[in-house]
Amino acid sequence: MKAIIIDDERLARTELKHLLENFPQIEVVAEASNTTEGEQLIEEHQPDVIFLDVQMPGKTGLEWVEEYDGFMPEVIFTTAYNEFALKAFEVNALDYLLKPIELSRLSEAIYKLEKRLGFQKSQHEISELRQKNYLTAQDQIFIKDGEKCWFVRLEKVRLCESMGNYVRLFFDDQKPLVLKSLNALEERLDPKVFFRANRKHIINLNFIDKIEPWFSGGLQVTLIGKGEKIEISRRQSIRFKELLSL
Structure with a gap:
């Protein structure tokens, strides 16, 4: 093109x-x-x-x-x-x-x-x-947190939460920490599946159960699974609506 x-x-x-x-x-x-x-x-x-x-x-x-x-x-x-x-x-x-x-x-x-x-x-x-290390939802990733290890497909990760220099990944009943910044993780994830909701969270669009209006023109989404409620900032709400519109 x-x-x-x-x-x-x-x-x-x-x-x-x-x-x-x-x-x-x-x-x-x-x-x-x-x-x-x-x-x-x-x-x-x-x-x-x-x-x-x-x-x-x-x-x-x-x-x-x-x-x-x-x-x-x-x-x-x-x-x-x-x-x-x-x-x-x-x-x-x-x-x-x-x-x-x-x-x-x-x-x-x-x-x-x-x-x-x-x-x-x-x-x-x-x-x-x-070759540029771009990960899709179908890729499997190896995660180690302390003595525990997982080998999981990215499509199962519903939420990524920034914890300082770490990111907490939410999948099934697990919430391991990985030593990586949220910005670095975002650059490797498929933007068609993983959306940066705010400064602290990246959500898997396939896990959205409910969308509600929120304060100051933002949105709040509820995720399938454990029902986490994540705020989408006002700025990101513009992108979110455009991304998911027909």
Whole structure:
């Protein structure tokens, strides 16, 4: 899939290109520092997706999308400000990424793009992802906590909870601790299955039993199994609703 990056900050373009190297199905064919340059490159390359900064000198990314009447690929907005999220989806953006962009969050956006375009990974590409230590729900992991050991499929892990420098994994009746930060664990988990609910928790989407409105625009989910109740922060609630919407 061909991609163009439109962002007035050279460092931001470089960082995004570096992150996109983790996705061999994406080819960055060009980059632009403003929407005027971007228009010309879009007409020339006919990309599948553009990564478009919201705030740029002159015409903003949102204004440009609303006014542009030429060939329009899928749009993934990138910005440091979350107040533009609602407007972005009003103009039918595929996704909205907050800077600094996290690899796991970018992976979610690429997955949406693949679904939208009907793109299927080849076995070669899947193999390359596995070589980068990307774990799927079907992978089995070895866990050792004290004298106890487990060999469990990730699909059985319903909840990951940060405990300082450790993460507590919840599966069946077990709650072992592993020496790993929640951020490090998140980078290795399949974002189509495991969702970062807040600073302390990652939940398995397949274990959600109930969703309720919560304080300050957030949500609370109840998990199947032991009935753990986990708050989804206001910021993450926007992502959660978009991820699970039709």
